[in-house]
Amino acid sequence: MELRRGTKGPVLVLDDGRQLTLDSDEESIVACVSHAHMDHLSGMSSGVALMTEETRLIFSARGARYRNHMPLQLGGSVRLLGGDVTFSARSSGHMLGSAVFSVDLDGLRLTYTGDMNTYPSVLHDPAEVVSGTDVLVIESTYGSPVYRFAEREQVYASIVGWIRRVLEEGKVPAFEVYAAGKAQEVIALVNTSLEVPVVVSRAVGRVAEVYRRTYPWLDFVVEGTREAGEVVRGGGFVYVSNRRAPTAWRSEWAVATGWALTRTFPGYDAAFPLSSHADFHGLLEYVRSTEPKLVVTVYGHSATFARFLNRTGVKAISLDEKPLIRMI
Ligand SMILES: [Zn+2]
CATH class of the missing domain: 3.60.15.10 (Ribonuclease Z/Hydroxyacylglutathione hydrolase-like)
Structure with a gap:
């Protein structure tokens, strides 16, 4: 063999x-x-x-x-x-x-x-x-x-702190993350740490629907739907997408990846070393x-x-x- x-x-x-x-x-x-x-x-x-x-x-x-x-x-x-x-x-x-x-x-x-x-x-x-x-x-x-990552709770705390600050400035915290896995982790983190709605891109939403079979409490709305339209009009939400694209609202963009430990991400407002x-x-x-x-x-x-x-x-x-x- x-x-x-x-x-x-x-x-x-x-x-x-x-x-x-x-x-x-x-x-x-x-x-x-x-x-x-x-x-x-x-x-x-x-x-x-x-x-x-x-x-x-x-x-x-x-x-x-x-x-x-x-x-x-x-x-x-x-x-x-x-x-x-x-x-x-x-x-x-x-x-x-x-x-x-x-x-x-x-x-x-x-x-x-x-x-x-x-x-x-x-x-x-x-x-x-x-x-x-x-x-x-x-x-x-x-x-x-x-490669030595910080405690996950510590990384989570810095993500939540960043979201709070961006929201306080009247902008939308936006994440560009992998459509499968990392996106759902960010959604779950927001759901469990903050009382803020989450709008997701369609690709993220399709995978998040599968996650919802195991985690029925996952709470998000998919961009382009009537529900998402209402959330966007109300303001004060988090956006999770698999790609960075121009938005109709004022955003700050972050990435969440283990590579943030050793690489820089020019053009992004924040980079969190959150690894799967x-x-x-x-x-x-x-x-x-x-x-x-x-x-x-x-x-x-x-x-x-x-x-x-x-x-x-x-x-x-x-x-x-x-x-x-x-x-x-
Ligand atoms: Zn993988």
Whole structure:
């Protein structure tokens, strides 16, 4: 059995040549699709595409419809390939429906984190640790020691403080954020911290409707509707959009992304380091809690993170540096 770097994500190649993909687009008998961000859209032509129902619905709301999907809920397992391989899904804490996948075959347990967050947010619990993992394939988007995020509550407090100040100045606090995940977190933060209505762009609204199945208390109105028109006329609201566009009202614009820790965002009034990913210490803690025999790092700072793990006595390989790894 081999693990190799595919077009998008890892590919597990069985001894008979059959392939299982993990967020990758190669031909496969089973594709594991970890979450509904477009850079992880994959497996549409696979035998079956395993994903949570929430992931399928969010992709569908964004215009990507799977005909080969097989639902696997968080906490659940399914045996495929004649019962030889068991696939399990646990929460990865990254966005609604996001999964850490485990694959059990030939006495080996391989766990793939997809994108994950190891800290609790206003919507999600931290990523679950999968015990008994032999090989941990872990994302390393922020796998460098320079990435250390402040406590989420602290970041939330600075966002809420900024919203209050902008509203007091008679302007509209506007956020340009990812349509799926970050936008809904900002909506939830405003709903739980302030008594202020939220107007969202249509793309954000389509995904937020899916979130509302799990979080019925999410409160927002979609731009262009009669309700939104009334809110806008009344003033004193927060605007959440997936793109920055001229507005009919006076706005101050902010971004909310982990990259705000190290990058500047010229032209924006504020940039908040709110990430849906684990930072370096979160990744490290996840590896320590999992206690795998081998760590394989993928995405982002995979080489840096693997080097750091090796120095601390944990056997690790970057799949970006070594795109083919023999498993057994
Ligand atoms: Zn993601």
